Amino acid sequence: MPPNTPSGKKNKRHNSLTMAARKIHIGLPPERQKTLIGIACNENDYRVGWEVNRLLSLQLARTDNLTIHKTRQVVNEFSQYFYNDEANERAYYLIQNKGTKGHLLPDCKNIDFLFIVSGTLSKENEKQILDCLRTSSLLQGIFSLDAGKINHLPLPY
Numbered sequence: 001m002p003p004n005t006p007s008g009k010k011n012k013r014h015n016s017l018t019m020a021a022r023k024i025h026i027g028l029p030p031e032r033q034k035t036l037i038g039i040a041c042n043e044n045d046y047r048v049g050w051e052v053n054r055l056l057s058l059q060l061a062r063t064d065n066l067t068i069h070k071t072r073q074v075v076n077e078f079s080q081y082f083y084n085d086e087a088n089e090r091a092y093y094l095i096q097n098k099g100t101k102g103h104l105l106p107d108c109k110n111i112d113f114l115f116i117v118s119g120t121l122s123k124e125n126e127k128q129i130l131d132c133l134r135t136s137s138l139l140q141g142i143f144s145l146d147a148g149k150i151n152h153l154p155l156p157y
Contacts, residue, residue: 093118
């Protein structure tokens with residue numbers, strides 16, 4: 001029997017607490033696969049973006065800077081290019097590794113740009129992208145990197 005309140009009436013709140021809990025399942029999309037390629041290059045970001053677009057037939061476009069925050073303060077900003085390929089369910093990012101106050105990936109200081117493919121990409125497709133980027137005389141070095149290094153980045157896709 002539910003406990004009584006000081007006035008002698010039954011506590012209605014107790015009844016609502018004894019009801020069975022309902023579980024609600026939210027259908028979140030699964031984590032997308034990410035492929036990370038490092039680019040070493042002494043050129044400006046717009047030239048690198050243009051070259052990547054030319055080589056891979058993409059349409060990367062300049063977007064707002066990628067901003068890293070800590071407790072409501074801007075810590076660092078990095079130039080960013082983006083292209084959403086809806087037909088192949090992939091998103092492409094070109095992000096400058098050196099920002100206003102340091103590197104996005106401090107352990108990769110020799111990398112000037114990060115090229116990220118978000119979405120399913122076979123090893124064969126990744127190799128084709130690497131080989132295609134390596135044909136450029138503008139891009140000095142192309143490196144396949146561990147995608148786990150970018151899990152902390154606030155990428156929307």
